Amino acid sequence: MIANYGYKDGSGEYFIILDTDKCDGCELCVKACPEHVLFMGEDIGDPLRDVPVVLVTEEHRKKLRYSCASCKPSKEVKNLPCVVACPHGALRHSW
Amino acid sequence: MAKEYWRWTEYRWTSPDVKLNGQQYITCGIDVGSVSTQAVIMLDGKLFAYSSMRTGSSSPESSQKALTWALEGTGLAQKDVQYIVGTGYGRVNMPFAHKTVTEIACHGRGANFIYGPTVKTVLDMGGQDCKAIRIDEKGAVKNFLMNDKCAAGTGRGMEVFADLVCVPIEEVGQLSLTVEKEPPPVSNTCVIFAKSEASALLEEGWEVNKVLAAYCSAMAHRVVSLLQRVGVEKEFAITGGISKNPGVVKRIERELGLEALHPNIDAQIAGAIGAALFGKAFLAKGGK
Amino acid sequence: MITAGVDIGSKTVKVVIVKDGKILSKVIMPGGRKKDEVADQAFNEALEKANVKREDVLKIVSTGAGKKKALYAKDDISEVGADAKGVLFYFPNVRTVIDVGAEEGRGVKCDATGKVLDFVINEKCGAGAGSFTEAMSRALEVKLEDMGQMSLTSHGAVPMNAQCAVFAESEVISLIHKKIPKEDIIKAVHDAIAARITSMIRTIGVEQDVCMVGGLSLNVGFVKSMKDALGVDLLIPEDPEFIGALGAALAAQG
Numbered sequence: 232m233i234a235n236y237g238y239k240d241g242s243g244e245y246f247i248i249l250d251t252d253k254c255d256g257c258e259l260c261v262k263a264c265p266e267h268v269l270f271m272g273e274d275i276g277d278p279l280r281d282v283p284v285v286l287v288t289e290e291h292r293k294k295l296r297y298s299c300a301s302c303k304p305s306k307e308v309k310n311l312p313c314v315v316a317c318p319h320g321a322l323r324h325s326w
Numbered sequence: 327m328a329k330e331y332w333r334w335t336e337y338r339w340t341s342p343d344v345k346l347n348g349q350q351y352i353t354c355g356i357d358v359g360s361v362s363t364q365a366v367i368m369l370d371g372k373l374f375a376y377s378s379m380r381t382g383s384s385s386p387e388s389s390q391k392a393l394t395w396a397l398e399g400t401g402l403a404q405k406d407v408q409y410i411v412g413t414g415y416g417r418v419n420m421p422f423a424h425k426t427v428t429e430i431a432c433h434g435r436g437a438n439f440i441y442g443p444t445v446k447t448v449l450d451m452g453g454q455d456c457k458a459i460r461i462d463e464k465g466a467v468k469n470f471l472m473n474d475k476c477a478a479g480t481g482r483g484m485e486v487f488a489d490l491v492c493v494p495i496e497e498v499g500q501l502s503l504t505v506e507k508e509p510p511p512v513s514n515t516c517v518i519f520a521k522s523e524a525s526a527l528l529e530e531g532w533e534v535n536k537v538l539a540a541y542c543s544a545m546a547h548r549v550v551s552l553l554q555r556v557g558v559e560k561e562f563a564i565t566g567g568i569s570k571n572p573g574v575v576k577r578i579e580r581e582l583g584l585e586a587l588h589p590n591i592d593a594q595i596a597g598a599i600g601a602a603l604f605g606k607a608f609l610a611k612g613g614k
Numbered sequence: 615m616i617t618a619g620v621d622i623g624s625k626t627v628k629v630v631i632v633k634d635g636k637i638l639s640k641v642i643m644p645g646g647r648k649k650d651e652v653a654d655q656a657f658n659e660a661l662e663k664a665n666v667k668r669e670d671v672l673k674i675v676s677t678g679a680g681k682k683k684a685l686y687a688k689d690d691i692s693e694v695g696a697d698a699k700g701v702l703f704y705f706p707n708v709r710t711v712i713d714v715g716a717e718e719g720r721g722v723k724c725d726a727t728g729k730v731l732d733f734v735i736n737e738k739c740g741a742g743a744g745s746f747t748e749a750m751s752r753a754l755e756v757k758l759e760d761m762g763q764m765s766l767t768s769h770g771a772v773p774m775n776a777q778c779a780v781f782a783e784s785e786v787i788s789l790i791h792k793k794i795p796k797e798d799i800i801k802a803v804h805d806a807i808a809a810r811i812t813s814m815i816r817t818i819g820v821e822q823d824v825c826m827v828g829g830l831s832l833n834v835g836f837v838k839s840m841k842d843a844l845g846v847d848l849l850i851p852e853d854p855e856f857i858g859a860l861g862a863a864l865a866a867q868g
Contacts, residue, residue, distance in 0.1 A: 232468055232470075233556070234469075235469075235470065235555060236472075237475075238473050239551065240478070240515065240516065241514065241516040246471070246555070276428075276430055276431055278427045278428065279611070293474065
């Protein structure tokens, strides 16, 4: 399942795209993020699933542009710590 | 008291056909949104009764009120409801719920119930958020996106406009469709800026229906871009309060080149239906 | 050499007349609907105050969102350029300028000559600028001018979840229901905007000295929130709303 966390407002579209089918709960991305944007929790799309998956915290969903700003000050910056940390390529940013 | 243009009508319903008859699974789903609360009662997964009312300042009170009202006149008592599932923004504060489930999953299931197994893309436009959900034929979520950061494209945004032009919110959609020629959409997505832009247009002499058309158009456009992020696959359906606004719905259909399925029951209760169905699933799984 | 700068913002129009590096007059007027007419009126008033005739003004440069509305202006410059030039007039060591206006929040990095090295703009979202405090002052039923002082008297920290001015209005109303004191709510509002602006400024880097201008810099509560969020001292010029117009007038000097 693909989960898009973030928002779109007048200034642009800011989403972290997570592929929960690829997530095995290793938590490397959670530990790599300096702002604690990510955490492990119950799969939002499948409440009957028992295995925890990576999620974006509610607090950060609404200000993702600002939360990620320290690692991603501009569109050009790639190779973010969380993306690099994931061995399965489950994470990416939309901007 | 000044007329409150943003206030929509609250309602309840009891099924004329489904009756209490020793069913195995009596479940309830309560969707507490930031603007409205719905309570749905199902017997063995069939719709029995429901209510929809404005969420007050207290979530636990609102959920209880909605449930009590839904049960009214049905002959069913709250203690006989075997499993109550809470969803929506206020689900974390529902002390009498057995379990809470996220609204994404509930809307997926709810849409599948209302529209059938052919629906694959659901757009939920609620009071304070906008959700785009891709589901499979069983209503399980394959891809989703939720935007609750920005008021553009939400019920609250529409309420602000209804208030600005002094048109009851339930009439906004129809009125916006009475324009002869479709005006350009308001250039600002932001509700605050769009409101100033609209005030200026009104002062310039634009008629109310034209201003509403411009706003509904901008709203539809924004929502379509969110949908395109998850990808649109037929059939397409809309749930949530704004599904009752033909001004926005028609413009979304136009932009997508796809007609939305028409529900034969109130699509605003989709989340609560999904929650009640999850209640049945949890009971069947062992009641945990 | 006498030059003039006119800054047509979203809420107000400002005119500054400068002669050989000295400010002769400053005028500010509410923008209203017909910005070109107001720009004219403001200019005439500034001329009167400066005791200067129209023909004596060698060059007029405009800036601001409505810069094209100043029909009498010969040239226009970007708002970020105007900010940099205007600020250096008061504080020659400033290298970072923060301009929070009614509808836009900007961060500008400049060098000692006022040349813009980098900038970031938070636009098109009401939560990143003065429109947020305006919406909150309505929800709280507090005068906009009183918000600054009130937030300084707050002792509590109240989390503000809403990142949108429209949703924040509902959140504020529920906070009032919960009997949270207004001062605490106002401080939360200022802190929220400050957090957003600060994250944005950090993307271009904070280099001292840092100066803040624009309408919101008149709000003492917001200024404190910004200082706390940035962790550095903030220089604020007198009459910070005129920086854009001043910068434009100085740019006209060549």
